[in-house]
Amino acid sequence: MEQLAIVLIGLIFLMGLMVPLLRPLFKNYTGRILALVPFALFGALTILFFTLPDQTSRIIETGFGFLPEMQFTFRIDGVSLIFGMMVSGIGGLVLGYSSFYMAKYAGRTKFYFFLVLFMGAMLGLVFADNLLALFIFWELTSITSFFLIGFDHDKEKPRQASLQALLLTAFGGLCLLFAVILIGNLAGTYSLSELYDKGFRFGAHSDYHLVFLLVSVAVATKSAQFPFHFWLPGAMNAPTPISAYLHSATMVNAGIFLLLRLNPVLGGxxxxxxxxxxxxxxxxxxxxxxxxxxxxxxxxxxxxxxxxxxxxxxxxxxxxxxxxxxxxxxxxxxxxxxxxxxxxxxxxxxxxxxxxxxxxxxxxxxxxxxxxxxxxxxxxxxxxxxxxxxxxxxxxxxxxxxxxxxxxxxxxxxxxxxxxxxxxxxxxxxxxxxxxxxxxxxxxxxxxxxxxxxxxxxxxxxxxxxxxxxxxxxxxxxxxxxxxxxxxxxxxxxxxxxxxxxxxxxxxxxxxxxxxxxxxxFRRPIGKLVRIIIGWTDQYHLPDHFNKLIKNYLSFAGKHTNRIQHGYHRYYLMTFFAATFVLVIYQLFSADDGWFPVKQVSPLQIHVIVVLLVAMMGVIFAIFTKSRISAIISLGVLGYGISVLYMLYGAVDLAITQFLAETVIMVIFVMVIYHLPDFAVLSSKKSRVRDALIAAGVGVMITLIVLKARFINLETPVSEFFAENSFLEGHGRNIVNVILVDFRALDTLGEITVLGLAAAGVFSLLRFDLKDKNTKK
Amino acid sequence: MELVIAIFIGLLYACGVYLLLRRSIVKLILGVFVISNATNLIIFLSGGVTRSGVSFIGSEAEKASLETMTDPLPQALILTAIVIGLGIAAYILALKYKYFETTGTHDLDQLSKTDQK
Known part of the structure; x- marks a missing residue:
């Protein structure tokens, strides 16, 4: 019988999802026919109601869930039976009632869809044994009730009421999630049954106040407790069957249910x-x-x-x-x-x-x-x-x-x-x-x-x-x-x-x-008095204040976002560089193992220094020149200079690759830049000075990092392995080549793929003519 | 020598960052190139510049010793980096070409107006 009950809950969910298909079949009988399933569930629960022995609970593992901690396990005991019977029984009656009440409304498919899903969520909440599952169903009731309260979405009032209900209950839901995670961490389990069996009581724990605060906010928002009570009167903008259901057995009673469930753990x-x-x-x-x-x-x-x-x-x-x-x-x-x-x-x-x-x-x-x-x-x-x-x-x-x-x-x-x-x-x-x-x-x-x-x-x-x-x-x-x-x-x-x-x-x-x-x-004088007091409290009309709060929050967020997401790439970069600079410099100065590598220092070599000087002059010229061609050529000087540097230190493969790549890049560059105008000075002198300062800072930081990096001793450099096995295993005498095509062949395959993609990208960019498209419009 | 190369790398970075902060897209692209070259050099320096032997295994020998030759591993890494850099360069430049053709500007601050010319 327990399994039957759980299967019926599952069936309610399934039925909810199938409403769009079922309604054309059942036409005006939809509500009454849909009501059969909750009634069947009510029957099953009634049998359980009379047969469940004292002091026992039935746990049903569905074996369905996302994680070991998050299984959809269900728990049938007195509490869930009482709530479950109310939810399913009144749910069935409400569905039957809606069949007539809603007969002339548009959007009935939507109505039944959300109502049945809401019912399923509420049942899941009531029978859940896993706290995380309980949280999921809790949120599901918030979301479905949002659509139910805002059913007349073409009117202003229901829309506002439903948004208010959603914001408040979802806020409570977040609190519940935190509370659940805290409880789970403290107890080591998310299962209510285990919490009960092991007799966990958090009353004396140092985190108890936090857990209690979170749970009580969740309960207060869901169950409309002061000072969060104001969303509930607004929720009566929903069609009456929904009000009947929300108020009597579901939604607002979820908070009561949660309190009862957590009473053994948190109460007293x-x-x-x-x-x-x-x-x-x-x-x-x-x-x-x-x-x-x-x-x-x-x-x-x-x-x-x-x-x-x-x-x-x-x-x-x-x-x-x-x-x-x-x-x-x-x-x-x-x-x-x-x-x-x-x-x-x-x-x-x-x-x-x-x-x-x-x-x-x-x-x-x-x-x-x-x-x-x-x-x-x-x-x-x-x-x-x-x-x-x-x-x-x-x-x-x-x-x-x-x-x-x-x-x-x-x-x-x-x-x-x-x-x-x-x-x-x-x-x-x-x-x-x-x-x-x-x-x-x-x-x-x-x-x-x-x-x-x-x-x-x-x-x-x-x-x-x-x-x-x-x-x-x-x-x-x-x-x-x-x-x-x-x-x-x-x-x-x-x-x-x-x-x-x-x-x-x-x-x-x-x-x-x-x-x-x-x-x-004495209703007349008393009614008058009450209305005077209500009129007086209306200046503290909470729904309006809540709306104002939300509005202010949104405009604050808007301004804030505009300030951070301003859309100028160079300010993003500046923020990034400045932050990195501060953090790295701080780290460098707080560690104290010297600045300059003492060991393995090679003597100064004049010819290398000359090469470096020439390359450097190329870059500096590239910065200041106004002519595009000069900029590219001077950049070439840098590329070739580095190529020579590789050569001087014995990296022949690098030198030749760098040489070829630099040449290809320069050719493409010239082809592209041929169409562009000369550089204009776009920035003010002040901003150029500022940029130069930032750039100098980054330069200093990099130099320091490079020097510092020389202190890092890798225990077993993998290069040894390559030097020894390159010929024996890879049958090649050029070690660099063997590494590329043999030891790290997959990397090279990836590299080729990147080049292929880049080529495809370039091809499609040049083929795709935006201008034509615009002019056609 | 390490000190000199480290300063050289720092200078390259400084120039690269300065170029990155320009409003012109072409200069931005130049900055990317400079920085990628400088980064390659950092990797190269990590292998050490004390030895300058070519990382080949002699025609008679079966193994090579790291004592005399340049570390082959950074070289392999840099080689990959250079080639990928080439791919990126080609793509950025094509993009830049298309961008200028569509918008008629190479000022990054005009980027919000891509749709109107």
Whole structure:
């Protein structure tokens, strides 16, 4: 069954890539047919869900990967099962839902392509055992979600929102890569299973703070934690099925998943607790607060997601078994109600043409099925029985009450956020589904009965699952216990029930609901107040600041690049020469083994010096002459001079080669230069002096290097071998020739190839007539 | 003698670098030639200039001794370098020819305007 699950994940990827081929076949049924695979996976995972023994994980090696350290190994345990079932189950529903929602959109192929790939990436992320593989899937979700958020790419807003999401999450991804590599280096393994088995804990390690910082940035960007929360409301520019999927089970929950995965390795320190509780608490509060001031149904939902994510991060930060248990249950609760609510919002939007809660009203009568699904989800969101949400909230309060040292902070924050959540739920319920007072009844495009049944299936199914699990939470217990074992590395008994007796937690719940209803009753003054505060914070509107930051960065980079990449070859050369000069001179002076070779010094030979002088005069004349022909001839003097030098020192082959080559070059030169004008003095006197100084510096440096090089003693010069074997092995008396054609014949072959290429290059250059081409244009 | 040749090489480099820094392409090419010659000389000097015997094996002998003759290895290396230098020279010059024909200038600062004449 495990293998089947992994094969199905692979199949999802394959299917995603095949969407362009499949869609013409399936036409309007594409979404529904594609949904079969995630549903099959959901089925397989369900079987595993009920059969996986406690405290065991299943590792599946695929034998596929890039390096020994980077194998695509998969890991099935309680955590990945819970996340995997949410991803595949909601994924299937979203695909089916899209089949109707997207029916009239252009670019559906693209939509399904990225949606299915996104689903595959998320599943890979959830089941990955190798941290590097996890990172790859993590990045893949960032990239695919970029295309999904920016689906309406012909509009400005989605484009900006998707770019913002990509920049932030990709930045987080980079941090994750660093963190993963650090963890891998410290532990010597990239495998989560090995990390768990060997019980690695980095809490006391000196690099812990760095690793934690990197991981928390990755989590905060992905899971929209304060102060990186601002990309998430923008992401609701995506079509509703995508919002439903991004918010409920995937993308933003990847950060939560990562925290749970790394909890055994990194968790439990003071830093972990304080940072996560603080960030999560703030995020939880501001998410709920901002949601109160919104009018657009999707925006309200987006802000409540931020609040929910904050709650989860805070719970994981507390790191008690009660809090982790609460976080896991809350993840399920949130996925179920948020997916359902987004789908309901989509249906309402489609059928009425608006998402404004002020315009909507009285839908309970006109769209009863949608409304009931929505109301069940709202019940879950406000944490009322008999929904799973109630259990979730009770557990959260329970966890908060159980950490006395911080309860003064987390309980007020949590109660306040929950009060607002209740208020929002009641508000949405009242404004959309009940109230028709002061409002014109909203016209439906078609009665609910005429809506395709499958369109409603998604939210209804999610609402029923939420209700069912609330009634019978015992089903979750075994897998939860397994998950807890791998998160907390200790055995925890899980006992879920709706009714826990009359205790402090229940009192808090009752208080929360009462206060929430109170906020609802005074919604008008409170809403006004919230909007004033939102208006005030808008001057610190983070998305705009982020855009400004990016813009400034780009213009800075542009200026910077223009300065470095100026396009003048001589300034490049100057930089290069000056840097080399400084470095080499420094190195020469810092080593102290003498300047002049004492041994093996040959006496001065007047005739050689004369040759050198003549050659030197040739070069100097070549520099100053204005006539092209004189320059070439004086350069010839240098060439021939060197040729003579070779001759004087017994290198006959060199001398003859140099002589011939120099002659050929001069002939070509004359042929080419014949067409050119005389040299003009192009540079100013000042720049000539500057160049002369640089040139002199380089000259001095080279002389010093050449002298210094004489001190290098090569232990066994290979020349000895050539001198001894040239005749015996190579049957030639001219040692140089034997080296070239025998000992180093392959080099010579390469040399011939270079000459051949040069000849071909010259030929094609002369044949290829640019001018003709230009004039023809 | 080594000192003199080392200074000679340094001077050649100085001239070569000066030519490289000119705006005229022809001078740039001249600079490349000068520097490649000087580099060949560095390699040659590394074999030593104390002996000046030709690196042949005498007609009667089977082996030669390095005591008297010039080191053959740098020679082989330089020979390759000279020939390749020839190839490069031919190619650069052809390129230069084409370049001037297309643009009508040999000022490197005009290089950005290759497409207009």
């Amino acid at each position: 320190t003071i830093l972990w607790k304080s940072a996560l509780i603080l960030a999560g608490g703030i995020t939880m509060f501001i998410g709920a607060f901002f949601a109160l001031g919104q009018k657009d149904l999707k925006r309200i939902l987006a802000f409540t997601t931020i609040s929910a994510l904050g709650t989860m991060v805070m719970l994981i930060g507390m790191n008690t078994s009660a809090s982790i248990k609460a976080a896991l249950i809350f993840f399920i609760v949130h996925g179920l109600y948020k997916g359902g609510l987004f789908m309901v919002a989509g249906i309402i939007d489609k059928n009425t043409g608006t998402r404004d809660i002020d315009k909507l009203g009285g839908l309970l009568k006109t769209m009863p099925i949608t409304s009931i699904a929505g109301i069940l989800a709202l019940l879950s969101m406000s944490g009322l029985p008999p929904m799973l949400g109630f259990i979730g909230k009770e557990l959260i309060y329970d966890a908060k009450v159980q950490i006395p040292e911080l309860s003064w902070l987390v309980i007020p924050l949590g109660v306040a956020a929950n009060m607002m959540m209740v208020a929002i739920s009641v508000l949405v319920f009242y404004e959309i589904f009940l109230s028709r007072r002061n409002k014109k009844p909203i016209a439906l495009k078609q009665p609910e009965k005429r809506l395709p049944g499958n369109f409603l299936a998604g939210p209804v199914a999610l609402a029923l699952v939420g209700l069912g699990l609330g009634m019978a939470p015992g089903w979750l217990e075994d897998t939860m216990a397994n998950a807890m074992y791998f998160i907390q590395s200790e055995v925890v008994d899980i006992d879920l029930a709706l009714w826990h007796g009359f205790n402090q937690v229940l009192l808090l719940s009752i208080f929360t609901v009462a206060m929430g209803v109170l906020i609802f009753v």
